[in-house]
Amino acid sequence: MTTAFSNYEVTAEDQQRINLFSRLVTQKVDIVEERKKLRQEKEKLEDAQLELELLDEDSEVHRRIGECYILVKQAQAMVFLNSEKETLESKLHDTEDKLEKIKAEMEELKKILYGKFGSAINLEEEDEDS
């Protein structure tokens, strides 16, 4: 009886690839987490925007800055929300780009490693939500 793995020689180069792959997996987990947070943040901003639009232009709202609330005009609050949303969207965009790059690199490595080790190696993640 022999395990499948024993039929393959693992070289230092393979080890490098495996290491890189595991590094990418960790990065991916972090980035997916960050993206989730950004998306939630964006949703909140959009909700706030919707509510604000229903208000009269002269009415005042409490806007949170840090830990306190400041009374501002509706129009001011709109300006603030829009700029917040813009920065958030560009951040989200960066995150998506990074994620795409990592995924592409992982696919590349998967091809090489599966090509060599076949079913003797497992490169699948447990739960994927991307």
Next chain:
Amino acid sequence: MFSVASFLLENTWGNSLVPAAKFLEDIDKVVEEHGGISIVFQALEQLYTRYKILDSSLSRQKRSFQEKIPDLTNALQVVRWLQSSGDGEQKEPMETTFELADNVYSTAWVKNPQVVYLWLGANVMVEYSFEEAESLLKENLDGARDKIQQLEKDLAFLREQMTTTEVNISRVYTAQLKKQTSNVA
């Protein structure tokens, strides 16, 4: 803390904190030179445990820095807002609502603010101009971010060493299996 068998580690400590694990090229030779499979096994397991301990300590440090970031960004946001509110020559007092205690809010009117007080810890609060406060907070924020980045780098390197060790362990294991089966045959 890395007083494990040196044949498992690279001589060069590429990273000051984490010793690099050596990829064991020729398992049979290593086993032969270092007193048999069970000893090599033990050494590998020991190394792996060390790595794991280091991993949890670095992760903890990273988390504690990450927790500081929201506080700092909040403070910075307020300082910047105070700064910009002064620019507009807007002299009328601003109405603010602040948290008095958990779930209790009160109202305050801020009249033409010029200075801000930063809590430095240990029951000390210091008066700063907006510019000084901003640069101090910014410095702390950048410092925390740098630290997180450094820790992430260390962690990434450490994880690679762990993977190398994991692969070494499984390769020693297969080498052992191979030997056993060839003995039987």
